Amino acid sequence: MSESIKDVQEQIVEDFSTFDDWMDRYRFLIDLGRALPPYPEQFRTDEWRVKGCINRAWLHGEARDGRVHYQASSESEIVAGLIALLLKVYSGRTPREIVDNPPDFLQRIGVWENITSNRINGLNGMIALIRGVAEAELKAA
Template sequence: MSAQEAQQELLEEFEMFDNWMDRYQYIIDLGKALPDFPEEWKTAEYKIEGCQSQVWIRPEVRDGRIHLDAISDAAIVSGLIALLLRIYNDRTPQEILDTPPDFLNKLGLDKHLSPTRSNGLYAMLERIFTLAKAQ
């Protein structure tokens, strides 16, 4: 599945929810399913600045694709990470760069997150795109 197809699938999943409380809960549940993130990866090198909560993203290039491991100490932010990983994890740098995060506006996340959460979300996106540009 391409990153664009993953965005479309995500949008369709969110259409099932009638209200934002249910959507928030779904996002939190997605975050709870993130893979383990070892303590030794929680370093300044992987920490994302600009987030209200603690966030770490550890990149690794595997067969020309960028693999991302990530975690946050906040439930909703871990869920946002899960959304980003669903779209951008294990993609080629070019596919990442060719896939703007249109799903954020289409889902309405930009309107339903606090300004500090929004800033953190865009800081995570900036890191992902910076990693792709560096490859």
């Protein structure tokens, strides 16, 4: 990947800054979620289910060629959009890049103040899964 995680996070912050209010940002998130590729049925298991999510969501990660690749899906359109943002930042990165770069952009675009506590729990669950796969790869190396 040519862009660093920091560059991708900056681009997301810039994209969100073009919207004046959170209704427009929600619509943007929903569009991002709708663009996620189909999620493989074989990974719709409890092992890959996002903990803390009221709506069912799954996030699968696996390492290939020294990088971690993620796939995800959610029954909630807004959660799917949040997943799309996380995948844009973290999928295809090395485990070290993932662990060393927290999702600071979420604070900067105002996600934490503008989603429900249930969605915050789910978002934290997604972040934990992403980090967990990367940390397991680092330990295995």
